[in-house]
Amino acid sequence: MTAPWRILSLPPIDQNVVRRLFEPLGDAAEVTFPQARERAALLSALAGADIVIADFSGRLAMDAEAVRAAPRLAFVQMPAVGTDSIDIAALAAAGVPAANAAGFNARGVAEWAVGASFALCRHLAWADRGVRAGGWPQMEVVARRPREIHTQRVGIAGFGAIGAEAARLFAALGCAVSYWTRRPRPEAAARYRELDDLLATSDILVLALPLTEETRGLIGTERLALLPDSALLVNVARGGIVPDDAIVAALESGRLAGAALDVFDDEPLPEDHPLRGNEDVLLSPHAAGTSVQSQFNLVSVVRDNVTAAVEGREVRNVVNGMNPHVRRR
Template sequence: MTAPWRILSLPPIADEIVRGLFAPLGDAAEVAFPQPRDRAGLLAALPDADIVIGDFSAKLALDAEAVRAARRLAFVQMPAVGTDSLDVAALTAAGVPVANAAGFNARGVAEWAVGAAFALCRHLAWADRGVRAGGWPQMEVVARRPREVHTQRVGIVGFGAIGAEAARLFAALGCTVSYWTRRPRPEAAATYRELDDLLAQSDILVLALPLTDETRGLIGPERLALMPEGALLVNVARGGIVPDDAVLAALDSGRLAGAALDVFDKEPLAEGHPLRSHEDVLLSPHAAGTSIQSQLNLVSLVRDNVSAAVQGQKVQNVINGLEPQVTRR
């Protein structure tokens, strides 16, 4: 009898959820969890793992040392779109296919970006704080020059599933939408612009691209300075693409009139960080993609892809160029 595949699931996905997902596999697979749930527990559990479900919070990263410890590892499934908690190069060199959950939260994140743009344009959070504090800042809101979203030129940096869906939603509102990505999409309904030109033509800039060595610091102080005076920034991508300090400086200079940030250089955002007290910033705890619909999509995708690996079928969404047929070590 063939030994069961050993699936090592990293936090923060709850144990009972993971067990339920793979119960239909019966004796073909067994699920394990690091004990304790720390670095030492991870390194101790990896040598017996055939499949790893990654940690989207990045607290237990699969770095080069972890990859070396995973002698039997045949497949890694990230329960997220981003793979910055993995040493993808080390996994590729070890012949381990890595799959992400591309598209699972595209609609949810795109809706958050549109909602954040509304909140910034109409100063919703600022007005809410004033009323809760006992004030009635009606004329102060007028003085802040609220805008209607449809009048704004929207630029989207990154045109994967999230960027494309955000473009569609903004266009449906009547916005003029442009985009930049490394490989222009001839089929895109939006207008392609080179990155610096896009920044110069965007009243609302939406970041929706992965964090890589090439994109880290992509939108720094020099590029923010290209934007129109009083522009708005919406970041649903990753912290580090536009550094927090650069955002603060652009806000203080007036180049940016507001920013909606779901992600930060370091998460959680440090207590006392100046972004926490900035009145022109809408803050979110990396939760743009956490709608119930997105969560159901994610659970289904992880279940189906890992089950396919165990059952000898090809997996989907491999991001490191290896064959989607998972071979047991």
């Protein structure tokens, strides 16, 4: 009898959820977990793992050392779109396909970007704080020059599933939408612009890029200075693409009138970070993609891909150029 596939699921995904996902596999698979959310426990658990469901928070990173500790490893499933917590090059060198959950939260994140833009344009959070504090800042809101969103030129940096969906939603509201990506999309309804031109013509700049060595620090102080006066920044991508200190400086200079940030250089955001005290910033705890619908989508993607690997079918969304047909070692 063939030994069961050993599926190692890393935190923070709930263990009971994972067990239920793979119950239909019966004796074909065995689900395991690290004994603790610690590096040593990860390396120990990897020794017997055939498949790993990675840690989307990055706390237990599947880096090169972790790959070396997993001689049986045949497949890694990232339960997220971003792959910055797994070393895709090290996995490719080891002959291990790695897949992400591309598109699972595209609508949810795109809606957050639009909602956050509404909040910035109309100063919703600022007004809410004033009323809750006992004030009635009606004329103060007027003085802050609230904007109707359809009058804003929207630039989207990154045009994957999230960027494309955000472009569609902003266009439906009447916004003039442009985008930049490394490979222009001839089929895109939005207008393509080179990156610096995009910044110079964007009243609302939406970041929807993956974090890679090429995109880290891509939009720093010099590029933020290209934005029109009183522009707004919405970041649903990753911290580090536009450094937090560059955002603070742009806010203090007035180049940015506001920012809606779901991601940061360091997460959680340090308690004494100046962004916490800036009233022109809408802060979110990396939760743009956590709608109920997105979570159902994610569970389905992880279940279907890992099940395909166990049953000898091709997996989807391989991100490191490997053959999507997973082979046991």
